Amino acid sequence: MHNPQLNKNGELQHLITIEGLPKAIINHILDTASSFVSISDREVKKVPLMRGKSVFNLFFENSTRTRTTFEIASKRLSADVINLNIAASSTSKGESLLDTIDNLSAMHADMFVVRHAQSGAPYLIAKHLNDTKQNHVHVVNAGDGRHAHPTQGLLDMYTIRHYKKDFTNLRVAIVGDILHSRVARSDIHALTTLGVPEVRAIGPHTLLPGGLEQMGVRVFTNMDEGLKDVDVIIMLRLQNERMSGALLPSAGEYFKSYGLTPERLALASPDAIVMHPGPMNRGVEIDSAVADGAQAVILPQVTFGIAVRMAVMSILAGTHA
Amino acid sequence: MTNLHIKNGRLVDPAGGIDAVQDLFIAGGKVAAIGSAPQGFTAARTFDATGLVVAPGLVDLSARLREPGYEYKATLESEMQAAVQGGVTTLVCPPDTEPVLDEPGLVEMLKHRARLLNQAHVHPLGALTVGLKGKALTEMAELTEAGCIGFAQAEEPIEDTTVLLRAMQYAKTFGYTVWLRPQDPHIGRGGIAHSGPLASRLGLSGVPVMSETIALHTIFELMRASGARVHLCRISSAAALDLIRAAKKEGLPVTCDVGVHHLHMTDADIGFFDSNARLTPPLRSQRDRDAIRAAVLDGTVDAVCSDHTPVDDDEKLLPFAEASPGATGLELLLALMLKWAAEQGKDGTMSDKALSTALAKITCDPARMAGLAAGTLAPGASADVVLFDPDVRWTVNAAALASQGKHTPFLGYELAGQVKATIVAGHVAFER
Numbered sequence: 001m002h003n004p005q006l007n008k009n010g011e012l013q014h015l016i017t018i019e020g021l022p023k024a025i026i027n028h029i030l031d032t033a034s035s036f037v038s039i040s041d042r043e044v045k046k047v048p049l050m051r052g053k054s055v056f057n058l059f060f061e062n063s064t065r066t067r068t069t070f071e072i073a074s075k076r077l078s079a080d081v082i083n084l085n086i087a088a089s090s091t092s093k094g095e096s097l098l099d100t101i102d103n104l105s106a107m108h109a110d111m112f113v114v115r116h117a118q119s120g121a122p123y124l125i126a127k128h129l130n131d132t133k134q135n136h137v138h139v140v141n142a143g144d145g146r147h148a149h150p151t152q153g154l155l156d157m158y159t160i161r162h163y164k165k166d167f168t169n170l171r172v173a174i175v176g177d178i179l180h181s182r183v184a185r186s187d188i189h190a191l192t193t194l195g196v197p198e199v200r201a202i203g204p205h206t207l208l209p210g211g212l213e214q215m216g217v218r219v220f221t222n223m224d225e226g227l228k229d230v231d232v233i234i235m236l237r238l239q240n241e242r243m244s245g246a247l248l249p250s251a252g253e254y255f256k257s258y259g260l261t262p263e264r265l266a267l268a269s270p271d272a273i274v275m276h277p278g279p280m281n282r283g284v285e286i287d288s289a290v291a292d293g294a295q296a297v298i299l300p301q302v303t304f305g306i307a308v309r310m311a312v313m314s315i316l317a318g319t320h321a
Numbered sequence: 322m323t324n325l326h327i328k329n330g331r332l333v334d335p336a337g338g339i340d341a342v343q344d345l346f347i348a349g350g351k352v353a354a355i356g357s358a359p360q361g362f363t364a365a366r367t368f369d370a371t372g373l374v375v376a377p378g379l380v381d382l383s384a385r386l387r388e389p390g391y392e393y394k395a396t397l398e399s400e401m402q403a404a405v406q407g408g409v410t411t412l413v414c415p416p417d418t419e420p421v422l423d424e425p426g427l428v429e430m431l432k433h434r435a436r437l438l439n440q441a442h443v444h445p446l447g448a449l450t451v452g453l454k455g456k457a458l459t460e461m462a463e464l465t466e467a468g469c470i471g472f473a474q475a476e477e478p479i480e481d482t483t484v485l486l487r488a489m490q491y492a493k494t495f496g497y498t499v500w501l502r503p504q505d506p507h508i509g510r511g512g513i514a515h516s517g518p519l520a521s522r523l524g525l526s527g528v529p530v531m532s533e534t535i536a537l538h539t540i541f542e543l544m545r546a547s548g549a550r551v552h553l554c555r556i557s558s559a560a561a562l563d564l565i566r567a568a569k570k571e572g573l574p575v576t577c578d579v580g581v582h583h584l585h586m587t588d589a590d591i592g593f594f595d596s597n598a599r600l601t602p603p604l605r606s607q608r609d610r611d612a613i614r615a616a617v618l619d620g621t622v623d624a625v626c627s628d629h630t631p632v633d634d635d636e637k638l639l640p641f642a643e644a645s646p647g648a649t650g651l652e653l654l655l656a657l658m659l660k661w662a663a664e665q666g667k668d669g670t671m672s673d674k675a676l677s678t679a680l681a682k683i684t685c686d687p688a689r690m691a692g693l694a695a696g697t698l699a700p701g702a703s704a705d706v707v708l709f710d711p712d713v714r715w716t717v718n719a720a721a722l723a724s725q726g727k728h729t730p731f732l733g734y735e736l737a738g739q740v741k742a743t744i745v746a747g748h749v750a751f752e753r
Contacts, residue, residue: 004593019522098638118640119524120594127593128638145642146524182524210527211518 004126007135014126014139015312017148018189026193030158032311033304039076040306049314050079053110057083058100059142060116065278066142066152069302070113073309079111097121098128105129111138111313119145119182138316140309146180151312152277153186155305157194159297160232162304163273167191171269173200173226175258176236176285177207183277187234192216202226203258206247223258227267235260235276238285251284261287265295273297323365324348325747326358330370330708334377335681336697340673345375347704350747354700366749370708373741374676377684378410378441378705380696382578383554384629384651386412386443387725388431390419395631395725397431400651401440403724405743405751407652408707409627410441411688411695415500416448417475423448423459425467432468440750442705444693446473446500449488455479458491465497470691471552473500476601480506482539489549498692502554503536503561504528504602513642515588515605523594525642528603530558537564544573552690553577555628557602559612566621576690577621579613580628581650581657582730586610590730596637596644598730600628614661617682624687627654631726649726656736658683659711663737671711704747713739 003020007013012025039045055074057067067083074081086100095103101112114122122141129137143149157167164170172191178184178201191199192215201212202220212219220226227233243251260274274286274296282288290296325347332343332355339355346353346362353359384404387395404412414431416422422431428445435443447469451457454477461472472492479485492499509532514520516527533556541564544551556562556577568575582600587607591598598604616622630647637644662679663671688696695705717734719727743751 096635096638097640116640118642120642121640123594124596124638124640144524145640146526148524185522185524209521210516211521214518215522 004123004130012315013135014122015150015316016122016126016139016141018150018153018186018193019148021193023193026154026157026190029154029308029311029315030161032315033158033307036307036310037304040303045076046078047076048078050074050077050317053079053317054108055079055081055111055113055313056104056109057081057113058086058115059084060086060114060121061143063115063143066115069305070142070309073306073313076306077310077314079313097124101125101128105134105137109137111140111316113140113142114144115142116144119147121145140312140316143182146182147185149182149186151305151309152183153190154312155301155308156187156234156275157190158304158308159275159301162300163297164231167194167196170196170232171198171200171230172196172232172234173202173230174234174236175202175223175226175260177238177242178203178212178236179207179209180239180242181236184236188215188217200226200230204248223264224267227264230268231272233260233265233268233272233274235274235286237277237279238281243284255284259285259287260290262289262293265290275301278302323747324362325704325744326364326367327370327375327706327708328367330373330375332375332698333677333680334698335677336377336685337699339698340677345698345706347706347744347747350704352698352700352702352704355698368708368742373708373710376680376707376709377696377698378707378743378745379408379654379683380411380687380691380693381409381627381629381651381654381683382413382624382687382691383580383626384409384412384414385417385631385647386414387631388418388434389427394633397434397438399723399725400629400631401435401438403649403651403722404441405745406723406740408655408709408740408743409651410705410707410743410745411444411693412441413444413446413470413691415473415475416446417453417477421448421453422446422469423451423453425460425463428464428467428469439748440745442695442745444468444470444691446471448472449474449499450479450484453477455481455484458488461492461497462495465495470693471498471500473554476502478504478506478536482543486543486547489543489547489551493547493549498550498552500552500554501540502602503533503540503556505532505535508532508535513599513603514591515603517588517606519588519591523591530560530605530609533558533561533602534564537561541568541573544575550574555580555583555602555626556613556622557583557605557609559609562612562616562621569621576623578624578626578687578690579617579622581625581654582628582648583610583613584617584625584661585657586730591641594641595730596639596641597648597728597732599641599644599646600648601646617661618665618678622682623690625654625658625682626687627651629724629726631724632728633725637728647726648729649722649724650729651724652722653717653729653731653736654683655707655709655740656738657731659738660736704744706744707740708742709738709740711738713737715739
């Protein structure tokens with residue numbers, strides 16, 4: 001089975017998942033991102049790498065935050081950005097996903113940034129572009145169902161590398177709703193590829209998918225045990241609709257067992273960093289004292305996210321330095 | 322009806338324990354004789370079957386013809402053509418059409434349409450409950466009179482166990498068989514892939530094996546209470562086969578079939594979200610697949626069906642979870658059974674016994690499960706015959722398929738075994 005995100009030469013054609021990406025490609029993206037970080041500090045925050053290219057943000061599922069970061073990243077690369085909120089547009093008129101893609105391709109799109117509620121949707125688009133010989137059009141997965149959110153995974157890796165330098169001596173804990181989290185899956189694949197010796201998942205059994213061990217993850221259901229001596233804590237957002245029902249009895253009880261408080265944070269390594277993909281639920285998965293505390297790197301994550309997305313897009317467009 | 326003489330073929334009739342080069346003589350739509358011609362027989366047509374296998378026409382326990390209601394997916398014409406092109410001469414179709422087959426008039430119409438086409442014999446299953454809604458029983462006696470050979474819930478499990486018990490008691494009263502695909506109405510509902518490492522990795526919601534086993538425990542208890550005979554459709558897991566093995570040993574009147582895809586594929590064949598591998602029940606683990614293969618050999622599995630489910634492009638070219646489940650199968654059933662048979666030998670050569678077992682699972686055994694006089698070449702039986710070349714290799718692609726459903730996880734596979742002619746009730750329905 002050919003992995004459609006790599007071309008015949010093993011180069012990145014689309015970015016759909018971190019799973020199966022060679023370490024060299026991940027490192028190349030992170031290295032490229034570091035050259036972009038400084039651009040954001042300049043007075044003129046733009047480079048002409050994607051001048052004349054059209055990036056279509058196709059959001060079949062609402063997201064303000066991720067769409068905005070892609071939009072900023074595109075604009076800093078001097079690309080033209082077109083935002084389409086498809087959730088409220090063509091597919092509700094009955095147009096199929098691939099018809100939408102063909103129509104936009106006919107408008108000479110160079111890149112699609114796709115967010116979709118269904119796992120695997122970006123593969124369908126990438127395969128269609130490859131099958132119809134539109135190899136000049138690239139797909140970036142901006143989050144599909146529970147499957148993957150590779151740019152979030154990469155910006156998390158950038159953040160960890162920034163603060164910890166070396167991946168090969170780390171303990172990383174991912175806490176919360178792993179079952180429904182595409183961020184967790186992308187982080188797990190990235191961390192194991194980059195050689196992190198111990199990746200932990202912490203949560204109640206109702207929020208842990210089966211088969212995590214096969215992904216190279218140590219599973220903990222006790223937060224205190226799971227946090228012991230970790231160097232990085234990645235908190236996950238708990239969606240509102242999952243806070244009460246058959247998965248969890250209440251947000252309050254969840255916070256009691258799995259909320260990250262200063263006391264719990266003290267169990268981790270003294271220089272541990274705390275990450276969160278946002279948006280945060282203060283008082284549900286994370287205590288404000290931690291979210292705003294010295295060990296939190298949640299806002300730097302957002303800043304690095306722009307640079308990482310610039311790196312991904314410029315590499316795909318073949319225009320990076 | 323013309324007299325046919327099929328000569329020099331390797332005649333394999335598992336029902337009669339025959340596997341030898343024998344001539345077959347057909348007269349009046351029936352098998353007239355094997356070996357030497359009956360007195361005064363003159364053939365209107367002679368087939369030279371040298372190098373071919375001559376076997377009973379295939380009996381398929383699950384083929385969706387999509388009529389009435391889903392003619393955009395397939396029509397009776399296209400699917401009956403697919404059947405004979407695949408060597409299938411008798412097929413059983415589930416009641417999940419639109420409208421549901423819960424009224425005698427609909428069944429009569431379907432039987433009538435099928436008869437006019439004069440190809441494979443079509444035997445519908447009636448709905449066990451009105452609209453498959455699991456609330457009220459259908460008129461089973463009337464439906465039987467109209468031509469239903471059993472009663473099924475298709476893909477709609479009955480939520481209320483009392484209704485299922487009553488349905489089984491009522492069916493038992495008249496001696497009807499209840500056809501059920503074991504699935505818990507709650508666990509695994511909305512799931513799209515086998516619960517396991519692959520579904521976790523891909524972020525697909527899962528259908529756990531216990532969805533099948535919990536339902537089986539319930540069905541077996543209800544069988545003990547009601548005495549009803551049950552045929553279990555499309556078993557997908559090793560654990561379920563263990564339960565069925567035990568139930569058979571206990572003496573419960575139960576039989577089961579598996580879909581032919583599950584004989585060869587696992588959830589790993591989903592690959593990069595290939596919607597052609599989106600099936601119901603889902604493809605399971607390698608351990609489950611291996612258990613299914615073994616259970617076909619040891620007889621726990623009584624029959625293998627094509628689980629033929631034509632789906633059109635618009636419903637497959639969608640994200641995996643949104644794609645319609647199902648694959649075309651009528652034209653693959655024979656070749657995929659032969660593939661299983663060849664793989665029973667260590668070096669890939671098919672033993673006589675393996676061929677005979679494979680053919681039994683798609684001819685006489687399913688006919689017996691369904692209570693049909695089919696699947697044999699015994700003199701006097703309906704002359705439903707398939708002639709195939711076991712060695713011709715062909716590649717599965719859309720153009721090679723007569724079915725309107727072009728989607729199958731086997732697209733691009735090279736398979737051995739090609740149908741050369743199909744005879745239904747003494748008339749040549751397909752010839753290549």
